[in-house]
Amino acid sequence: xxxxEKHELYACLQCGKCTGGCPVSMKAPLNxxxxxxxxxxAGKPDVALExxxxxDCTTCATxxxxxxxxxxxxxxxxxxxxxxxxxxxxxKTVIDALEGTFKHGNPWGKPRQKRMEWKGDLAVKVLPEExxxxxxxxxxCESCYDPRLQRIxxxxxxxxxxxxxxxxxxxxxxxxxxxxIRRMGEAGLFEELREGNIKNFxxxxxQAIITTSPHCYNTFETEYKLExxxxxxxxxxxxxxxxxGKIKFSHEVKKKVAYHDPCFLGKQNQxxxxxxxxxxxxxxxxxxxxxxxxxxxxCCEGGGGRMWVEGTGEGERNSETRVKxxxxxxxxxxxxxxxxxxxxxxxxxxxxxxxxxVLIREVLELVADAMGFExx
Amino acid sequence: MAEIMVLMEHRQGEMRDINLExxxxxxxxxxKTKAELTAVLLGKGVASMADNIKRFCHHTLICExxxxxxxxxxxxxxxxxxxxxxxxxxxxxxxxxACGMDLAPALATSAGIPLATDCYQIEVKGDTVLPxxxxxxxxxxxxxxxAKKAPCYMITVRVGSFPSEGLREINGxxxxxxxxxxxxxxxxxxxxxxxxxxxxxxxxxxxxxxxVGRGIGDPENLPMVxxxxxxxxxxxxxxxxxxxxxxxxxxxxxxxxxxxVKPKLxxxxxxxxxxxxxxxxKGATTIIAVxxxxxxxxxxxxxxxIVDDLLKVVPGLVAKVKERKGA
Amino acid sequence: xxIIVCIxxxxxxxxxxxxxxxxxxxxxxxxxxxxxxxxxxxAIEEAVRIKEKHGGTVTAITVGSEESEDVLRRALALxxxxxxxxxxxxTEGSDAYATAKILAAAIKNIPYTIILAGALADDDGYAQVGxxxxxxxxxxxxxxxxxxxxxxKRVKVRRELEGGLEEAxxxxxxxxxxxxxxxxxxxxxxxxxIRRVAKKEIKKLDLGAMGLAPDQVGTTGSFIVxxxxxxxxxxxxxxxxxxxxxxxxxxxxxxxQKGGVI
Numbered sequence: 001x002x003x004x005e006k007h008e009l010y011a012c013l014q015c016g017k018c019t020g021g022c023p024v025s026m027k028a029p030l031n032x033x034x035x036x037x038x039x040x041x042a043g044k045p046d047v048a049l050e051x052x053x054x055x056d057c058t059t060c061a062t063x064x065x066x067x068x069x070x071x072x073x074x075x076x077x078x079x080x081x082x083x084x085x086x087x088x089x090x091x092k093t094v095i096d097a098l099e100g101t102f103k104h105g106n107p108w109g110k111p112r113q114k115r116m117e118w119k120g121d122l123a124v125k126v127l128p129e130e131x132x133x134x135x136x137x138x139x140x141c142e143s144c145y146d147p148r149l150q151r152i153x154x155x156x157x158x159x160x161x162x163x164x165x166x167x168x169x170x171x172x173x174x175x176x177x178x179x180x181i182r183r184m185g186e187a188g189l190f191e192e193l194r195e196g197n198i199k200n201f202x203x204x205x206x207q208a209i210i211t212t213s214p215h216c217y218n219t220f221e222t223e224y225k226l227e228x229x230x231x232x233x234x235x236x237x238x239x240x241x242x243x244x245g246k247i248k249f250s251h252e253v254k255k256k257v258a259y260h261d262p263c264f265l266g267k268q269n270q271x272x273x274x275x276x277x278x279x280x281x282x283x284x285x286x287x288x289x290x291x292x293x294x295x296x297x298x299c300c301e302g303g304g305g306r307m308w309v310e311g312t313g314e315g316e317r318n319s320e321t322r323v324k325x326x327x328x329x330x331x332x333x334x335x336x337x338x339x340x341x342x343x344x345x346x347x348x349x350x351x352x353x354x355x356x357x358v359l360i361r362e363v364l365e366l367v368a369d370a371m372g373f374e375x376x
Numbered sequence: 377m378a379e380i381m382v383l384m385e386h387r388q389g390e391m392r393d394i395n396l397e398x399x400x401x402x403x404x405x406x407x408k409t410k411a412e413l414t415a416v417l418l419g420k421g422v423a424s425m426a427d428n429i430k431r432f433c434h435h436t437l438i439c440e441x442x443x444x445x446x447x448x449x450x451x452x453x454x455x456x457x458x459x460x461x462x463x464x465x466x467x468x469x470x471x472x473x474a475c476g477m478d479l480a481p482a483l484a485t486s487a488g489i490p491l492a493t494d495c496y497q498i499e500v501k502g503d504t505v506l507p508x509x510x511x512x513x514x515x516x517x518x519x520x521x522x523a524k525k526a527p528c529y530m531i532t533v534r535v536g537s538f539p540s541e542g543l544r545e546i547n548g549x550x551x552x553x554x555x556x557x558x559x560x561x562x563x564x565x566x567x568x569x570x571x572x573x574x575x576x577x578x579x580x581x582x583x584x585x586x587x588v589g590r591g592i593g594d595p596e597n598l599p600m601v602x603x604x605x606x607x608x609x610x611x612x613x614x615x616x617x618x619x620x621x622x623x624x625x626x627x628x629x630x631x632x633x634x635x636x637v638k639p640k641l642x643x644x645x646x647x648x649x650x651x652x653x654x655x656x657x658k659g660a661t662t663i664i665a666v667x668x669x670x671x672x673x674x675x676x677x678x679x680x681x682i683v684d685d686l687l688k689v690v691p692g693l694v695a696k697v698k699e700r701k702g703a
Numbered sequence: 704x705x706i707i708v709c710i711x712x713x714x715x716x717x718x719x720x721x722x723x724x725x726x727x728x729x730x731x732x733x734x735x736x737x738x739x740x741x742x743x744x745x746a747i748e749e750a751v752r753i754k755e756k757h758g759g760t761v762t763a764i765t766v767g768s769e770e771s772e773d774v775l776r777r778a779l780a781l782x783x784x785x786x787x788x789x790x791x792x793x794t795e796g797s798d799a800y801a802t803a804k805i806l807a808a809a810i811k812n813i814p815y816t817i818i819l820a821g822a823l824a825d826d827d828g829y830a831q832v833g834x835x836x837x838x839x840x841x842x843x844x845x846x847x848x849x850x851x852x853x854x855x856k857r858v859k860v861r862r863e864l865e866g867g868l869e870e871a872x873x874x875x876x877x878x879x880x881x882x883x884x885x886x887x888x889x890x891x892x893x894x895x896x897i898r899r900v901a902k903k904e905i906k907k908l909d910l911g912a913m914g915l916a917p918d919q920v921g922t923t924g925s926f927i928v929x930x931x932x933x934x935x936x937x938x939x940x941x942x943x944x945x946x947x948x949x950x951x952x953x954x955x956x957x958x959x960q961k962g963g964v965i
Contacts, residue, residue, distance in 0.1 A: 088781070088890025092621055093594065095891045102894070103715065103736045111718050113734055147668075147685050188894030310596045350691065387864070446870075449834075450843070472830070474864040477822070478846045481834035485800065490926035493799075493829050511827050511932065512716045516723075516730065518932045523798075523925045563875035564843045567859070572867030584964055590717075608964050620885040627867055633847075633883070635866050641964055648717075662962055664955065665941060669718060673935070680958065681941030682951055689948070696952040701965055 003045045003083075007076045011069050012036050018063030018073040023299040027313035028056035032063055032073045035080070045083050054080055055091060056311050059183045059304030060263040065295075081185030081305075090185070097308040098186050101193070105175035106141035107308060115172045118143065118150035124157055125168035127204035133168035135160075135237075136206035138220070140213040141176050142307075142339045148346070149339050153212055154376050155368040156234055162371070163246040165237075167210070173200050177211075179219035179264075184305040194224055201229060210237050214265035214338045215303065221269065233265055235337050235363060239274035242281055249370035252284035257366070258331035259287060260322060260345065261297035262338030275337045275363050282370040288331050290322070298322055300348075302340035319348025327358050337363045378411035381465035383456065384429060385475055386417075387447070388569065391425055394471035396540035398533050399432045401498060402469060403544055406434075408500050411466060413546070418455055420445035426550045434548040439555055446566040449478040455555050457487050465528055467505060472532040480532045490522045491530040496537040507531050513650045514673045535632060536655045572627050577611055579628055584610025584641045587630055587657070588618055591646015591667060591686055595623040600690050601645065607697045613637070615653045631656040645686040649674025666690075704759030704853065706750040707813060708783065709806055709820040709832065710743035712767050712774045716825070727931045739774040742821025746882040748889040749851065750819050751782035757853055760784040762813060766794060766805050772905060779903050780896040781889075787813070791909040793917045798925035799831035805920055806832070807839035808913035815877060817858065822847050822881040833881035844879040845872050849886050 004010065012033075019025050019033040030053030039048045048054075054077060063073040084090050085098075100109025118139070125131050137156065143149045160167050178193035201209065208230040211217045217233040220226055241247045259279055265271045272294045279287050292298045301311060301318045311317070322345060326334045336342055342362050349355040368376055382402045385392040399415065406413040412434035417426050420440050430436040437459060443451040456479075460468065470476040472494045484491035496517075497508035507520045522529055579585060586605040592598065598612070605612045612628060619629040630637055631653040642660035646667060647653060654677045657663070665678035666686045675681045682689055714735040722731045739747070750761045762785040763778035765771045775786035789809055797805065810818065818837075823830035830846070837844030849869060850861040858876055861869045863883050874880075910917060922928050944954045959965045 085891060085893050086895060088892060088896075090891050092888065095889075098891060103738060109717075112736075113719070147688065186893060188896075188898060192894055308594075310594065387868075474847055474862065477830050478834060478844070478862070481799070481803075481831040482838040482844065484926070485803065485835040485838040491800065491831065492927050493831055507927075509828075510935070512714075512721055512730065513825065513828075514935070515716060515721050516932045517935045519930045520927045521930045523922055523928050564845070565873040567871040567873055569864075570861055570869040570871055572869075608959060610964075616884070626885075629867070632865065633863050641959070641962055662958070663941075664958065671720060675941040675943075676935070678941035680955070681943045682955070683943060684948070684951070689951070692948050692952040693955055696949075696956045697959065697965060700956050700960065 003079060004040065004043065007079055008071055009036055009040045009076070011071060012040065013069060015068060017066045017068060021062040021066050023060055023062065023318055024056050024058065024301065024311065024313060027315040028311060029053035029313075030056045032077065036073060036076055039076070045080055048080050049084055052312055054084070055094070055305065055309040056313060057304050058263070058299050058301050058306050060299040061268050062299070065267060078183055078185060082187055083185075085185040091309055093308045094184055094305065097305070098181065098184065098189060101176045101181055102189055106145060107176060107180065108141065108145055110145045112172050115144045115174060118153055120154065122154055122157055126171035127168035127206060129171070131168065132205045133166045134206060134208060135165060135167035136201065136204050136209045137167050137169050138177070138209055138211045138216055139169065139174060140211060140216045140339065142343070143212045144174070146339070146343070148343065151376055152339065152362050152364050155364045155373065156212065158373055158376060159238065159247060159364070159367060159371065163241045165241070168204070168206065170200050170204065177216040177219050179215040179223075180303070180305050180307070182219070182223070183303070198224065198226065201226070208232065210234050212339060214262045214269070215340065218264045218269060233271055233274075233337070235265070235274040235278060236271060238367070239277045242278060247371065249282050249367075251370050251372045253282050253366055253369050254284035255332045256286045256288055256330055257333045257335045258290055258326045258329065259293070260290065260300070260334050260336040260341060261294055262336060262341045263297065263299050263303060265337055266297050267295045275335070278363055278367060279335060282366060285366070288329055290325060300341045300344040302344035307340060317348060317351070319344045320352045323348045323352050323354050323358050327354055331358060333359045333361050333366075335361050335363050335366055378409060379414050379463055379465040380406050380411050380467045380469065381414045381416060381460070381463070382469045383471070384415050384417045384425070385447070385471055385473060386419060386422060386425055391428065392471070392473070393540055394473055394533070394535055395429070396432075396543060397536070397538040398469045398471060400540060400543050401533065401538040403432065405467065405498060405500060409466070414463070414465065416456065416459060418444045418452055430550050431545050431547055432543045433546055436548060436550045437553050438550055439553045441555070441557060443557055443561060447475045448561060448564060448566055449482060450561050450564050451557065452479055453483045453486065454557070454559075456483055458555055459553065460487060460489070460528060468528065468530045470530065470532050472534050476532045480530060484530050489528050489530045490524065490526050491532070492520050492522070493532045494534050495531050496534045498531060505529055505531075509534075510651060513648070534651070536658060577627060579611055579613045579630065580635050580637050582611040582637070583639050584608045585613045585630070585637060585639045586610055586643045586645065587613040587615065587647060588624070588645050589615040589647030589653070590617045592618065592623070593646075593687070597687060598623065600694060604690055604694050604697070607694065607701065608641070610639070610641070615647050644674050644678065645690065647674055648672045649677060704753060704757045704817070705815045706753060706759065706761045707810055707815045707818045708743070708746050708750045708761060708763050708778065709818065709836070710747060710763055710765050710774055710778060711740040711821070711824050712737050712765065712771045713740045713824055713826040721934070723932055723934070728929050729932065737770065737773070739777060740821050740824045742823060742882060742884055744889050745884050745886050746819040746821050747778050747781050747783060748887050749882055752887060753817070753851065753853055754782065759816070762787060764806065764809060765789070766797070766802055775905055776897055776900055777892050779900040780892045786903070786905045787908060788905050789908045789913070793910055794920045796922035796925065796928065797920050798927050799827075799829040800835055800926045801920045801924040803832045803835035803839055804924060805913070805915065806836050808915045809908055810836075810840065817876055818879040820879065820881050822883050833879050837879035840879070842877050842879060843874050844881070845874055846881040847883045848880045849883050851880065
């Protein structure tokens, strides 16, 4: 099947809804409708490979969600990136991320032996070596290694413990989920990661997987073809635990909080309510909604490999827009349920000079405050 | 009388720093082993340099020829081979420099002289010479033995390992050595020197350098470093990996293959401190290092250290400096 | 234009805490990730680029053990045409000189115009093999090459000196060039690319096949042996500034002020 057939390009109407909804097309040299036409006219992808904006795509999938023909323009971009990857012709930082993942199991190329340093003194069962558990908590690369994020898995472990949930982790066997890897065009590496992870999942003895990141959730749930496992994003499990009375919020968090829907949780997987249920249950917390919320949430520009590729576009970053909008509506905190959104929004807060006025917090960090967790 | 032979280096009419460093170690070894120290100077029109060198050695051998005017490993190898055969030194020292790396292995191989390269220390125990060198980017040191007993050993010396001051005045004689070349070396011709493209920033002249290494992670993190540098009246420099990736121009690179700098203040951000870098900045008056890894070798050369992520430290520092300056 | 590239499999030690092993002469390798020596990677890329421009073949060669197949396969996936592995237990303990002898023995039977090797290796950093190899083969060499211009029977190269200065040389082929990092931007080698060359034959040679006697290699055939390795003494080291981020920032700013920088 050639490139055009694989991506059903002959069916494209050129209606432009894809580019119209693209969160980066206004400032980056990326026009997906035009790229699809170029490939169609040429009969092969080569000409589109020269597009300087190919690496700007965040794979938010707004284009795919809106295509009236059911085509997948975001997959066309992934396919084009794949051509570049096979030809070896990708940006240096992408090479580093891909090679780092191949060698060390994470795109930051950090040593595997340090993957569980986030734990500190916390005692968490490694599966299957240290026993059995119902849930496998898959932490995710960035939460393991990034000092800003390392408290998030610590918080989640304490919440699960408090709620009496039986869970364990893979320990240093945990390797990158591959969600971003596939979207950077390295299909071969994605396959290897998938195979290795599934082997570890099966060997763990757990029947259900819970993730920190919506990116990991997304690939396990929709791309791994995992049979015999329930996969949840942590917000879904926590919302249930709240309903069942297994966790209680005893401390006030008297703040105006705007919730930012991550693309990989919200628009792509329709998980809008669980994080909101959690936030609304926190005493004193006033939940505000962005105009662009839920399906229309503004992509933070952290996905699709953008953590490793600088955007080419000039002009305001979406994260900056988001922070300014939050400030304009009186929000003191932007809460989100995705580590990439957290990092990119914090960057936006810094570059707009609003970092003292608008704090960026993971939902779990607010949960920790509401449960009175100290030293975490 | 046993002899320790040291090859002098010069370029574009200037003697190179490694010479005094090797002569200083050579003097110490000569005294310990009751040997004489001999410097070898090859070139064309280098007689005045010889006058400088002879102060520190028992013999200064000078050989001049058009073929030796610029360093070229092959004619140098032929002349040195001859000198070594004639004078039978017990030890030959050459710098681990661009010249030394081109010359020493070929010379050692052709003359059958056991060679230990890139040594930061040379000890003598009885009649055994013990070279020390680093491995794994400076994370390990190694004591090395010569595998067989041989009449002559060769060691290439790491730049900056030995002091270049405090040498004794020996004032030996300068001897001209005649060598008849039977080749013109057309198979390896020196064409010209190529200066680095000057982009207008000479880091060797800066009083303050804020230097970034691999730890910077992404070129988009550079602006905050530029801001810190500019607040301190300094300039941004870098280690090799950053220049290799073209995140900063090559002229900003500090290290053995870049520039050697001696600023008043050197701030090393996310630089591990591998030897190739520290050799280029060890002489800075004050060195402050920021690195996430408490075991990073940079902390061995720095005066002050912060074990933390530079991406967290720098913004806080920028804010504090702005505050202090505004006050 | 037939090119031979000498490559080496080395451990990646960037952020790892290394430990001395039981023998005291090596490091503990358990859990370490191995890959091609960084400088050799630049050399393979350069060789493939020369081939793409001028035609010819690229042969990757390594002295190692069975695991070294990984680096040869990756070289094939990058664009090398042939791969040769010299594997013989008797080569263990070989220093750079002995390694050069081994390579010379293998290479004398392979046609070549140019031999490339990395300027030095990530693990031992001897920076010796290339120049010694040239001497053994009786051909010219140039080390620390940052640029190559291929001519009819000659190659113009730039060599990296110090302080940003380079020198331009004109060298007759056949010759050995050792490659300095940064000479090019190595391409990415994909997993599928490596899979595609999984079945390609890797020629294996042992000492007998190359006509080398055991005493010419290993520790007997070396110039040097590592007697012991040890973690460098930390020395006085840096005065670590402790405290909250704000406290540390204040301490640093004090240092700036005291030094007259602000």
